[in-house]
């Protein structure tokens with residue numbers, strides 16, 4: 753990539769996010785399937801729908817610039833998805849696994865929040881006001897998702913997970929791919 757202009761950097765960062773979002777489109781259904789708590793499964797499913805919208809907004813931005821969104825792999829998202837996959841392949845107490853899924857998902861959201869904050873600011877500096885507005889909307893949705901996951905963790909999942917040790921014999925173990 754040429755680092756000679758903010759415009760180039762802006763396009764490069766947008767391509768990185770475009771690839772990251774597309775990786776998430778594949779990962780989120782698997783996370784939803786692994787989730788035991790219905791509210792968590794719903795949160796993942798809802799965010800999958802939002803993520804389609806995030807890809808769509810990026811498509812709009814690229815179209816307007818006359819650029820192609822492809823050609824970059826987001827290595828950071830690859831690593832984060834890989835960590836999520838580790839959770840998906842684990843067996844164990846369903847609430848502990850849900851807590852682990854939330855941890856993996858919040859890492860993803862924080863990464864996206866950082867990425868969209870960066871491009872939103874670039875768009876503003878470059879006078880790309882329509883793009884700035886679209887990127888801000890996505891940024892807000894990533895933030896809301898992060899807060900929703902925190903609420904779920906605080907009110908349901910982690911509370912149950914902290915009781916996992918004593919309750920596990922009564923409740924049984926969850927194996928990969930199974931649903932309750």
Ligand code: FE
Nearest residue numbers: 773803806864
């Ligand atoms: Fe997103």
Ligand code: FE
Nearest residue numbers: 861864894897
């Ligand atoms: Fe997200």
